[in-house]
Amino acid sequence: xxxxxxxxxxxxxxxxxxxxxxxxxxxxxxxxxxxxxxxxxxxxxxxxxxxxxxxxxxxxxxxxxxxxxxxxxxxxxxxxxxxxxxxxxxxxxxxxxxxxxxxxxxxxxxxxxxxxxxxxxxxxxxxxxxxxxxxxxxxxxxxxxxxxxxxxxxxxxxxxxxxxxxxxxxxxxxxxxxxxxxxxxxxxxxxxxxxxxxxxxxxxxxxxxxxxxxxxxxxxxxxxxxxxxxxxxxxxxxxxxxxxxxxxxxxxxxxxxxxxxxxxxxxxxxxxxxxxxxxxxxxxxxx
Numbered sequence: 255x256x257x258x259x260x261x262x263x264x265x266x267x268x269x270x271x272x273x274x275x276x277x278x279x280x281x282x283x284x285x286x287x288x289x290x291x292x293x294x295x296x297x298x299x300x301x302x303x304x305x306x307x308x309x310x311x312x313x314x315x316x317x318x319x320x321x322x323x324x325x326x327x328x329x330x331x332x333x334x335x336x337x338x339x340x341x342x343x344x345x346x347x348x349x350x351x352x353x354x355x356x357x358x359x360x361x362x363x364x365x366x367x368x369x370x371x372x373x374x375x376x377x378x379x380x381x382x383x384x385x386x387x388x389x390x391x392x393x394x395x396x397x398x399x400x401x402x403x404x405x406x407x408x409x410x411x412x413x414x415x416x417x418x419x420x421x422x423x424x425x426x427x428x429x430x431x432x433x434x435x436x437x438x439x440x441x442x443x444x445x446x447x448x449x450x451x452x453x454x455x456x457x458x459x460x461x462x463x464x465x466x467x468x469x470x471x472x473x474x475x476x477x478x479x480x481x482x483x484x485x486x487x488x489x490x491x492x493x494x495x496x497x498x499x500x501x502x503x504x505x506x507x508x509x510x511x512x513x514x515x516x517x518x519x520x521x522x523x524x525x526x527x528x529x530x531x532x533x534x535x536x537x538x539x540x541x
Contacts, residue, residue: 257520259288259312260334260447260475260503264384265297266316267392269508272297273304276540280306282515286525286537288312288336288503293352295340296386305540312336312528312537316447317437318352319430321466324459330425331446331458333433334475334501337532338442345440348428353388355426360389362423367394367414373401391415392510407510417455434470441534445473445501450489451480460492467496472531477502477518499527 262268279287395410
């Protein structure tokens, strides 16, 4: 059984619509796929309506959170939330807050670039987003690709959109402990995404992960394209010590990143462990 528990659609910063994503997942030979757009569940309904026969859909989201890094500072961490109740009051409120903040951030960054002569229009970028979708820096990056200023989204981040550049605007994020509590109270299961992807920037330490496990974190994403072998071994050992679920995922974004659906996978036993803990939603099988 091939299981990919981390993918993105046009509901956030992917290039496949939710319908295209589930179709592509089936074509890639996946048996189970999770839709985990950033801070939104707006793609769930379309993915369900288009679910190919036999493909199982895990409905989820990827939450951007703030955490102590274990070295005296703070950093951003990403929390994969699975099978929670999307109508829980705290979930609805936090997703709305996060999406509004992301839109303001995109408008500010794009505005600064426009002032410097870049061919990006904040109003046009926001108007082009699907209703309920989540704005992010990749949308600016894609505009730069379309304008021919860069060849890839990655190049746009390296040259203009990273957190060391003049156009960067810090984002407002909920504490990770709060997000864990919110999702758990909504019947969901939380897994820390790409925690040791060191080339992305500052990461948390193993000690912080231990503290988050004590706060209710259920698992860690071990097999991820941005984890080298050393990071995978460290996380797997840590998960074994703490009794955490371990997952593997592609973090697929369509053409935005050179990642294949099913590039990394999760074992059926670990999917069962997630499903057994969840009370907010169920895995759906296409018919």
